[in-house]
Amino acid sequence: MAAYLDGVPLSGIIRIRDLMFTVKDPFRLDQGDISFDAPDTVKSAMTRAIAENKTHYVPTTGVPRLRELIAAKLRDKNRIPVTDPDDVLVTTGGIQGLYVVCQAILEPADEVLVPDPEWPPAAGHVLLAKAVPVACPLYESNGWRYDLDELESKITARTRVLYLNTPQNPTGGVLTRSDVERLAEIAREHNLWVISDESYEDVIFDGEHVSIASLPGMYERTIPLYTFSKSYAMTGLRLGYVAIRDAAIRDRAKKALFYTASNISSVVQYGGIGALEGSQECIEQFRTELRARRDLFYRGIREYAGEVFSGEPPAGAFYAFLRIRAQAGDQSSSWRTAEHLIKNGRIGCVPGVDFGAHGEGYLRFCFARERRELTGALESMKTLFGVRV
Numbered sequence: 001m002a003a004y005l006d007g008v009p010l011s012g013i014i015r016i017r018d019l020m021f022t023v024k025d026p027f028r029l030d031q032g033d034i035s036f037d038a039p040d041t042v043k044s045a046m047t048r049a050i051a052e053n054k055t056h057y058v059p060t061t062g063v064p065r066l067r068e069l070i071a072a073k074l075r076d077k078n079r080i081p082v083t084d085p086d087d088v089l090v091t092t093g094g095i096q097g098l099y100v101v102c103q104a105i106l107e108p109a110d111e112v113l114v115p116d117p118e119w120p121p122a123a124g125h126v127l128l129a130k131a132v133p134v135a136c137p138l139y140e141s142n143g144w145r146y147d148l149d150e151l152e153s154k155i156t157a158r159t160r161v162l163y164l165n166t167p168q169n170p171t172g173g174v175l176t177r178s179d180v181e182r183l184a185e186i187a188r189e190h191n192l193w194v195i196s197d198e199s200y201e202d203v204i205f206d207g208e209h210v211s212i213a214s215l216p217g218m219y220e221r222t223i224p225l226y227t228f229s230k231s232y233a234m235t236g237l238r239l240g241y242v243a244i245r246d247a248a249i250r251d252r253a254k255k256a257l258f259y260t261a262s263n264i265s266s267v268v269q270y271g272g273i274g275a276l277e278g279s280q281e282c283i284e285q286f287r288t289e290l291r292a293r294r295d296l297f298y299r300g301i302r303e304y305a306g307e308v309f310s311g312e313p314p315a316g317a318f319y320a321f322l323r324i325r326a327q328a329g330d331q332s333s334s335w336r337t338a339e340h341l342i343k344n345g346r347i348g349c350v351p352g353v354d355f356g357a358h359g360e361g362y363l364r365f366c367f368a369r370e371r372r373e374l375t376g377a378l379e380s381m382k383t384l385f386g387v388r389v
Contacts, residue, residue, distance in 0.1 A: 008127045011120035012354035016338065023346050027369075027377035030348030032169065034318065034368040036233040036289075038271070039282045045274025049267045056266065060258045062090030062241070063269045069276040070241050078201075079214035080224060082243050089253055090264050090272075093238040094199045094227035098125045099260070101223050101242055104252035105193055106131040110160040112195075113151065117321075117355030117362070119169045122197070126163075134159070137358045140323070143315065144173025148182050155186075161193045162186070164212060167200040170355050170364040171321045172314020180210045184218050194222040199240075202231040202283045205291050206315040219245055230318075231283055232275045237268045290318050290368060297367040300378030308385055309363070318368035321352065324361055334360055345384040347377045 016030050049055075061067065067085040074082045082088070091097035098121065106112070106129040114122050116135035123133035136151045138144045162183065166175040175183070187194050194212055201209050213222035227240040244250040297320055298313045309322040324337050334351035341347040341363075352362030367374060 004130060005128075008124055009120075011124070012335075013120065013350055016342070016348065016350055019339070019342055020348050023342060026342075026346045026348055027373050027380065028348045029365040029367070029369060029373070029377055030342075030350050032319070032366050032368075033235050034230065034233050034286070034290075035370045035373075036282075036286055036368075038233045038237070039275065039278065041274040041278025042232060042234060042237075042271040043274075045278075046267050046271040049270035054266050054270060058263050058266045058269065060263050061086075061254055062088065062264065063266070063273065066090060066269050066273050066276075069273060071243075073276060074224070074243055078198075078211040078224070080211055080243065081214075081219055082245075087243045087245055087250065089242050089244065089250070089257055090269060091240045091242060091257065092261050092264050093229060094197065094225055094240040095121055096238075096257075096260065097225045097227070097240045097242045098122065098195070098197065099128065100253045100256040101195055101225065101244075102126060102129040102131070103256040104244075104249050105161060105195075105223070107160070109158060111156060111158040112161040112163055113154060113159065114163045115146075115165060115168065116357060117170055117352060117359030118165060119197075120354060122163055122165065123356075131160075132158070135356055135358065138168070138171060138173055140171075140311070144168060144171035144321070145175060145179060148179065148186070151183075152186050152190075155190050155192075159190065159192060161195055163195045163197065165197040165199075167203055167209065167314075167316025169200065169317055170319050170350070170352070170359070172317040172319050174204060174207045174315040175210070176207060177210045180212050181215065184212055184215045187221060188217070192221070194218070196222055196224045198224055199227045200230055200317040201226065203287060203290060203318055204316045205287075205294065205313070209316075213243075219243075223249075228272055228275060231286075233282075233286065234271065234275070237265075237271060239264065239268050239272050293367045293369075293371060293374060294318070294320075296371060297365070297374050297378070300375070300381070304378050304382035305385055308381075311362075318366060320365040320367055321359075321362050322365065324363065334363055338363055341381075341384070345377075345380040347380055347384075
């Protein structure tokens with residue numbers, strides 16, 4: 001029996017989603033979904049694929065042209081030395097990419113260092129592989145980055161993998177080049193694999209994005225993971241990819257991919273080809289608008305909810321991870337505060353504790369929604385908290 005699955009929790013985001021469906025005219029700031037539409041390059045490529053009857057089986061690891069384009073992107077943009085498109089596996093979004101990697105690389109009882117707070121499926125996939133997630137705190141006072149000495153102190157004889165996520169969900173923290181270089185040293189010194197989740201690589205407001213696999217000698221021990229969801233507003237199309245240099249690990253991942261999906265939707269993969277072959281202007285356009293929405297939301301928080309929430313605008317990603325101030329009284333726990341906002345203010349949000357114990361006392365709001373939805377949520381906060389201006 002698969003009783004071990006009983007110990008793998010479902011994300012609290014599902015509970016929040018169910019709760020939101022009971023609310024009339026909600027403000028869906030709980031969803032990590034951008035309101036932008038996918039660019040025409042994606043839609044026209046998918047339409048053309050259907051018209052040309054490209055609706056049959058394709059290779060398990062991905063359409064060859066898409067894998068060629070991804071390999072070139074990894075070399076040119078991320079500076080990762082991918083010399084062979086065969087390194088690339090196309091997946092059903094980033095979440096399946098993480099699943100197949102964990103299945104390919106982990107043995108039962110292996111330990112994996114994961115950030116706390118962190119996107120819940122990170123620890124969930126470790127548990128699905130019958131391994132052990134070990135939480136490593138991120139600190140608001142440090143721009144939601146690690147104390148790297150503390151992280152290194154958590155390494156044991158069982159530690160096999162360091163899971164990184166930058167820019168980070170839910171905090172928006174961005175690791176610096178110095179952070180990444182030190183983490184690379186730690187991985188080499190302790191002979192660790194690195195899973196580098198770079199789903200938000202194009203959503204950077206401050207600083208730079210550094211792919212750890214681009215550092216000397218690191219691609220051999222790093223599996224970088226990406227998604228089209230955020231960069232090209234393709235969240236519902238479910239298209240991601242990983243790159244694995246090690247042939248044995250790649251073969252294992254290919255088996256996990258085949259036995260869970262056979263192959264990724266052919267039409268969606270042609271949409272990915274359209275995304276990479278077409279103009280990249282949408283990436284900067286999205287980032288510019290997301291910065292404006294971030295600033296709008298934080299201005300509103302300071303004006304309408306400054307006595308309830310605190311926090312600085314994130315350096316990356318598109319989430320506001322706000323501390324619940326002590327004077328919020330009996331609404332101080334993240335679940336209780338989230339339910340209060342949803343039931344009484346129609347404002348979707350996710351309790352910080354759902355992202356890990358270190359997230360207790362915080363709430364996550366997504367500011368990638370349309371401006372009118374953000375403004376509506378802020379006006380609702382103003383009424384809910386009785387702020388007078």
